Amino acid sequence: MAVFQIALPPRQREYETIYLMRPDVTKESAGKIANRIDDVVKREGGKLTLVETWGRRQLSYTVRRCKRAVYVYFKYVGGSGLVAELERNLRMLDDIIKFQTVMINPEIDLTEYKVDPNAVQFEELDLPEDVEDDKALERALGFIEPQKHARNADAYTDDDIENISDDDIPDLNNAKDGES
């Protein structure tokens, strides 16, 4: 019995992936990750349809000792092998602490799909330096010494404070009367 095999093009599905990078990730490292994702998607015959950088966000629970992380979200169309390959790559990168892929559309027709070329560019990461204060709670509760203000800490030493004479201290009561 003759068996006819018809070569169908692989089924295209739409997926979305969110990955979390360490809060102190450098611009170069984030760029490398973005390039790698771009390469993998192209190599596996997929197509990026949307990329969004959500920026540094507070996590609901600590992940690999990080309380905050940089969120990046992207949507793409591809076959079944693409997700596996992409996740394998994401797992290898040290700056990525977590990721999740969700299938949004099990069957998609690419001919009817319009993609904005500007929307598929990974944004260059330009975030202010992460100043994570791990002891904020202890400080607020008074268990440890309150943080000195940087300006005051530089301006005065303990000797200066001891050497202050009465003349240096303005008489606030009189000044108040005079000004008002």
Add this chain to the structure above:
Amino acid sequence: MDRDMDRDNAGAFRRARRRGCPFCGDEVVTIDYKDPQALRYFVTERGKIVPRRISGVCAKHQRELTNAIKRARNIALMPFTSNE
């Protein structure tokens, strides 16, 4: 006497108007795991999913909601549990 009053009050409490599913009537409101602010309404302060007998969500949407909350938890947008 007291017992009668209690029973009356309890009856009045039980007869509170039941609200319909918030997602069935309004097509605009969607369930999305990427929007934890909207999902927060359907979890307790501790982070547990509110049962549908309390929230009044229909079975179909409760299933979607549960899925969305679990996805949001997995990507650290929502807590698994919270002691605050």
